[in-house]
Amino acid sequence: xxxxxxxxxxxxxxxxxxxxxxxxxxxxxxxxxxxxxxxxxxxxxxxxxxxxxxxxxxxxxxxxxxxxxxxxxxxxxxxxxxxxxxxxxxxxxxxxxxxxxxxxxxxxxxxxxxxxxxxxxxxxxxxxxxxxxxxxxxxxxxxxxxxxxxxxxxxxxxxxxxxxxxxxxxxxxxxxxxxxxxxxxxxxxxxxxxxxxxxxxxxxxxxxxxxxxxxxxxxxxxxxxxxxxxxxxxxxxxxxxxxxxxxxxxxxxxxxxxxxxxxxxxxxxxxxxxxxxxxxxxxxxxxxxxxxxxxxxxxxxxxxx
Amino acid sequence: xxxxxxxxxxxxxxxxxxxxxxxxxxxxxxxxxxxxxxxxxxxxxxxxxxxxxxxxxxxxxxxxxxxxxxxxxxxxxxxxxxxxxxxxxxxxxxxxxxxxxxxxxxxxxxxxxxxxxxxxxxxxxxxxxxxxxxxxxxxxxxxxxxxxxxxxxxxxxxxxxxxxxxxxxxxxxxxxxxxxxxxxxxxxxxxxxxxxxxxxxxxxxxxxxxxxxxxxxxxxxxxxxxxxxxxxxxxxxxxxxxxxxxxxxxxxxxxxxxxxxxxxxxxxxxxxxxxxxxxxxxxxxxxxxxxxxxxxxxxxxxxxx
Numbered sequence: 379x380x381x382x383x384x385x386x387x388x389x390x391x392x393x394x395x396x397x398x399x400x401x402x403x404x405x406x407x408x409x410x411x412x413x414x415x416x417x418x419x420x421x422x423x424x425x426x427x428x429x430x431x432x433x434x435x436x437x438x439x440x441x442x443x444x445x446x447x448x449x450x451x452x453x454x455x456x457x458x459x460x461x462x463x464x465x466x467x468x469x470x471x472x473x474x475x476x477x478x479x480x481x482x483x484x485x486x487x488x489x490x491x492x493x494x495x496x497x498x499x500x501x502x503x504x505x506x507x508x509x510x511x512x513x514x515x516x517x518x519x520x521x522x523x524x525x526x527x528x529x530x531x532x533x534x535x536x537x538x539x540x541x542x543x544x545x546x547x548x549x550x551x552x553x554x555x556x557x558x559x560x561x562x563x564x565x566x567x568x569x570x571x572x573x574x575x576x577x578x579x580x581x582x583x584x585x586x587x588x589x590x591x592x593x594x595x596x597x598x599x600x601x602x603x604x605x606x607x608x609x610x611x612x613x614x615x616x617x618x619x620x621x622x623x624x625x626x627x628x629x630x631x632x633x634x635x636x637x638x639x640x641x642x643x644x645x646x647x648x649x650x651x652x653x654x655x656x657x658x659x660x661x662x663x664x665x666x667x668x669x670x671x672x673x674x675x676x677x678x679x680x681x682x683x
Numbered sequence: 684x685x686x687x688x689x690x691x692x693x694x695x696x697x698x699x700x701x702x703x704x705x706x707x708x709x710x711x712x713x714x715x716x717x718x719x720x721x722x723x724x725x726x727x728x729x730x731x732x733x734x735x736x737x738x739x740x741x742x743x744x745x746x747x748x749x750x751x752x753x754x755x756x757x758x759x760x761x762x763x764x765x766x767x768x769x770x771x772x773x774x775x776x777x778x779x780x781x782x783x784x785x786x787x788x789x790x791x792x793x794x795x796x797x798x799x800x801x802x803x804x805x806x807x808x809x810x811x812x813x814x815x816x817x818x819x820x821x822x823x824x825x826x827x828x829x830x831x832x833x834x835x836x837x838x839x840x841x842x843x844x845x846x847x848x849x850x851x852x853x854x855x856x857x858x859x860x861x862x863x864x865x866x867x868x869x870x871x872x873x874x875x876x877x878x879x880x881x882x883x884x885x886x887x888x889x890x891x892x893x894x895x896x897x898x899x900x901x902x903x904x905x906x907x908x909x910x911x912x913x914x915x916x917x918x919x920x921x922x923x924x925x926x927x928x929x930x931x932x933x934x935x936x937x938x939x940x941x942x943x944x945x946x947x948x949x950x951x952x953x954x955x956x957x958x959x960x961x962x963x964x965x966x967x968x969x970x971x972x973x974x975x976x977x978x979x980x981x982x983x984x985x986x987x988x
Contacts, residue, residue, distance in 0.1 A: 413843055422843050422851035473810060478781075478802035497783035498854050501806070502847050505778060508810065509842030512817045516834040522827030529821040529834060537814030538718055538727050542807050546727035549803050 441576035444670035449584025462515040469507035535575035544568025556636040570604030598661035606654035612637040655679040738791040746881035749975035754889020767820040774812035840880035849873025861941040875909030903966035911959035917942035960984040
């Protein structure tokens with residue numbers, strides 16, 4: 379891949395051009411980092427590729443790239459970290475969609491993995507994607523100590539004190555009258571942990587020399603966009619239709635799951651999303667090279683799908 | 684933990700004393716490496732601990748310790764690697780027992796995780812244990828390059844070209860008339876991959892300076908005991924009762940799954956197990972400090988549960 383050529387010219391791209399460019403690059407890399415569909419066991423590999431490729435907005439990879447600008451991280455290593463994170467995200471969707479969890483048949487406009495390949499295969503697809511994520515990150519070419527730090531960030535964000543923990547709280551909260559604080563805590567783990575990891579992975583991939591003040595700013599930015607992401611998801615779930623979303627809309631309400639819209643109402647949710655967008659911008663003020671991070675905060679709040 | 688004191692005296696222990704000593708040490712370490720049962724989300728953490736603690740013979744950790752003798756690896760780092768591997772093994776059992784896979788209600792004499800905590804929780808327990816395994820290994824104190832190598836070994840052995848791949852082949856082979864070669868290929872991934880990883884992790888934890896000849900010998904040993912382990916499992920499944928095994932006996936035959944006993948017959952399976960035990964001993968001849976590895980090869984073949 380012509381890394382340097384793309385990096386040199388990418389400053390001149392609009393956000394939408396930069397996103398398309400980055401998404402295309404991630405697609406190529408994910409394709410290369412996944413075992414081939416002909417490799418044995420072929421069914422499993424075909425299903426892993428189905429779960430990961432050709433899907434989603436790649437918000438987490440975009441955040442990795444954007445945060446990578448802070449310390450001018452190597453583009454190939456950012457791509458690797460972005461792919462590892464996206465594989466974790468993809469596996470979580472596969473398992474989340476299974477009958478014993480959300481029992482969803484539609485994802486990104488296509489049948490979910492367990493609908494297409496069967497439940498047992500979906501279970502293994504998720505398990506194998508998690509291992510693949512750690513494998514490709516462990517094969518990174520950054521200095522080993524930095525690469526280990528990145529593995530720690532990914533593992534912590536994925537586990538019981540991160541994403542899996544948030545899913546467990548989510549499960550336990552169905553039908554319960556959550557307070558806004560409890561809802562926020564759940565989402566800060568379930569969705570926020572990987573979004574924060576994206577920002578930290580991108581930043582640390584350049585180098586690990588951040589002051590406490592800078593680390594706090596990264597955390598504030600990630601916290602704000604993580605929460606904003608979920609608030610906007612809840613707004614879209616309540617207002618958009620399934621075709622536009624590529625997944626079943628109105629599902630949370632149907633499942634009696636608490637959402638920002640159900641707790642705060644639609645208008646107050648929109649006000650909150652805008653407030654979080656401004657908080658994210660504010661947090662970036664201690665850094666230079668924050669253009670894409672700032673633009674992504676806008677995108678996360680202003681998206682329509 | 685009084686590492687040096689234990690290590691210094693451990694040469695004088697019989698195999699059975701050394702196993703008890705090592706198993707006790709692993710139990711203490713697993714307890715410390717798992718989030719506390721009071722930590723939020725408490726249900727998830729309680730279930731993770733239920734899945735891992737107080738169970739099994741800890742064959743993989745024992746192999747890590749035994750292979751650690753080859754290069755005099757640091758005992759605390761061996762313990763860490765052994766715990767990471769055991770968490771991967773434990774998560775695979777949790778997912779394997781689920782209704783969409785083997786649908787088993789009994790494991791190590793206790794209700795399986797999904798029976799006790801529900802299917803959704805069992806799914807998350809497995810996912811979170813996998814992340815926890817990579818987290819604790821990424822926090823290891825060996826030189827970073829060596830620690831990265833160990834993470835690569837663990838991730839490769841766990842994924843679609845290792846354990847998960849073997850499970851996928853196993854799934855696809857139920858009811859099919861497998862040849863002995865196909866059965867061996869399946870088991871070399873499903874069970875063999877983690878057993879080989881145990882040997883390699885223990886060896887590499889000391890240092891990564893092995894000649895090609897030595898690496899081939901490690902692989903031959905691991906291949907032989909990995910296969911022997913499965914042959915003996917099949918023999919025990921056909922001959923022992925559920926109470927002695929702590930799991931449902933005769934299940935493979937009932938599920939029409941091919942086994943060594945169904946393909947070779949009982950007596951030829953016993954002959955094969957003994958042949959593999961001798962192969963394992965033979966492979967060790969290029970090393971010194973192989974006492975526990977040799978004893979474990981005997982144990983794996985001669986065990987009765």
